[in-house]
Amino acid sequence: MTSVEEAHAPAIQLDGCTKEFVTPQGGSYFAVKGIDLTVMPGKFVSIVGPTGCGKSTVLNMAAGLMTPSEGEARSFGAPVMGVNRRASYMFQQDALLPWKTVLDNVALGLIMRGVNKKEAAAEARRWLAKVGLSNFEDRYPHQLSGGMRKRTSIAQAWIVNPDILLMDEPFSALDVQTRQIMENELLEIWQESGKAVIFITHDLDEAIALSDEVVLLSAGPASHVVARYDITLPRPRNLLEIRDDPQFVELHREIWGKLRDEVAKTYAAKAA
């Protein structure tokens, strides 16, 4: 952060962002319409919504991988032009390079930033230790389990020390137990970092347990923000027990009431 002004600017700010796609038939399709989203530095914000509601589109606009058709995406006060250099992105799919070892995958971001090989490798080893993969640095991604690949992705994304982390259903392919372990580890790393996180999920439990704020998107197409909820559960949180907390249960009931309506709309639209 270079200026006082920047220090108070949101890490990500979407102002009335709309994304329109042209369909192969020549028509147009609105993935999202008029999205307003503000994520302050150090905040963990989850976006939930039914399948196909344009959650990934929102993330891609914040990342600079997509430009909004209308509206503006800003990051720390500056318009996002091209790839957002202050953000790292964890994809839903496997995004590790299959031809590079775990160590080389993790070091990649530093190597591309011009850090020399030795230093990059040392830093990558430090991160691998942090995510519990010290003994696996010479493996190739296909030799790892799903959970280990996600850990590698976390190390890969965090090693470049981004101010913002964009996570697109990063744990959705994992089994429930592994997923809870990963959620815990993510919170641990995040808590000491002061980074802004936008976390996309369609698992409401996961959203409430992890976040400071949950943003609910409507059913697509032309999906928009339906509601926002501040999650004031105290930190640090114990994710293994938080689901029994009365405040959690209350929030879950409230948000699920709304989410259910949107899910029902999605199914109704599909059936039609």
Next chain:
Amino acid sequence: MTITTGRADAAPAASAVRDHRAPARPRSETPAALMRVYQLLLTAVVLGTWEILGRAGLIDTFFFSLPSAIGVAVWDWIISGFIFPHLWITLQEALYAFIIGTGLGLVLGFLLARVRFLERLFEPFVQMFNALPRVVLAPIFLLWFGLGIESKVAFGVTLVFFIVFFNVLQGVKSVDKVLLDNARMLGATERHLIQHVVLPSALTWIFSSLHISVGFAIVGAVVGEYLGAAAGVGYVIAQAQGVFDTEGVFAGMFILMIVVLFVDLGVNRLERYLLRWRPVPGA
């Protein structure tokens, strides 16, 4: 209730490391060593029958030389050292054809895959030349490059080039978009993308077509020699055919077969090394 779609393909627990390296052999299957014995037996039976039928006059040894006679011919060529210069020429031609064909295919495939305009411009011409039965090029190459190794190399190049070219074109164009986006988010410049993502992805396609392109390089050399040459295994076979020396034709075939088998073993090794990062298909 939470929505839990996408968990159907749940990965194994974090502690489990999958090992693709040792695909287990089903218990009921014949052990490899015993299978070798069976294979040797089969060879002996086929060659033995051939030999006996030939000696009994039931098959014409003018067209089907006796295995023993072929063996003697091969042995003579080896101990007299007659075959080695020819073999060396053939392998040289194949090697040059492979290197030049692969190089050209790589460069042009990469260029056309990256520059949409060029791809669209050249597409019909590429299809045209690929549709041409390559053997008809041999006479013109003989006229252009003479009876030496150059004409065979040129011929082999036309065979290898298209395989590599189409593989690179496909490889570069089918790079996983998520891998590109991920590298971009990690700070990749255009040069980084090519170095870390596009090129390795294209090379995968080339490596996995190594067998075919090496095979075609050898085919190019031998067929080229057969059609007109002053040396090489193809030339030896053509010469033998010219004097109705069936044993010589069979001996040439046999030697080629063995040599190509060894080359293929080498390619196997190389492929396994180059693609060591890839999961074993089907495991």
